[in-house]
Amino acid sequence: MVQPWPRYQWPQGRDSAFCFTVDVDADSPYLWQQRAPEATRSLGQLEQRRFGPRMGIWRLLDLLDRFGVKGSFFVPGAVAEANPELLPAFLQRGHEIGLHGFFHEIVAQSSDAEFTGALEAAIEVFRRQTGAVPKGFRSPAWEMTPHMLAEVRRHGFWDSSLAGADHPYEIDGVVEVPVQWAIDDAVFFKFSGGGTDQWPPEAPGPILEGWLDEWEGLRRLNGLFMLTVHDWISGRAQRLRLLERLLERITTAPGVWIATVGEVAAYHAGSANAGRFVAASAIPGPVEPRRFGRTA
16 A cells, blocks of 8 residues: 655754745747747747846846845856856755756757757756756656656755655656756746737736745745746836845745755755655556547
8 A cells, every 4th residue: 555755854954945946038038939040039028038047137136135044046058158157157046956947948849959069068058157067857848757856866856846845755766856846936927028928927916826825835844945936027026025024924934944955955865854855757658548448
């Protein structure tokens, strides 16, 4: 009989954890979409995304400084290369940096070889700009393949791309610090116009209420609140006010461990939790479709 996982144990008897993470996508997803020579160029969408490295990311950094929160910034290699001031600025302010693809490559549109090449190219950009290789990885669009997970393991990275639990766990030898779509700003606020089929952005009030409900619920369950925002989305004034109110609540609550993703991953690997929360293999065997009823 399969037994449910026990309650997760956080350091020093804390009841939950909180990570503030930023996917610094900027214009990299747009550049990936526009990689074909015949693609139509659109300055409207491009300029919206470039608001991120010009203004949005610096406002997010100032917000974190005011609350004394250290964040985890996942940066595509192309964004770091085009904005060489970013990685050093994140580190100078005491934050953590992690890999996030090169052009924010979509998994379904990339081969295994292309993923490996993009990862190696991004690593080289980080090494050249900071003198070191990051310890963590987050997949663009939060999708993974067995090959990608194997590459993450080969480099000795922890990962923050999957959503198989609401606290750290292990999958195919990789420490996974999970994400959740319900606490990602893009789900509610991503809108870039251009005549594309998109949803209208939500008002921040109900989103804040929902995020606070999720946070309170996770506290009771000894869970991890993994907030994910984007430079070009949450660097806008209205979303900054939402984040300010959220941080006012979380940073003044007792029993919450506020940490970077890397700190959480390192704690998990060195704690009694290691080996207790292990997912089944990420590499499924061949699936034979089941057929029901008569066939002609």
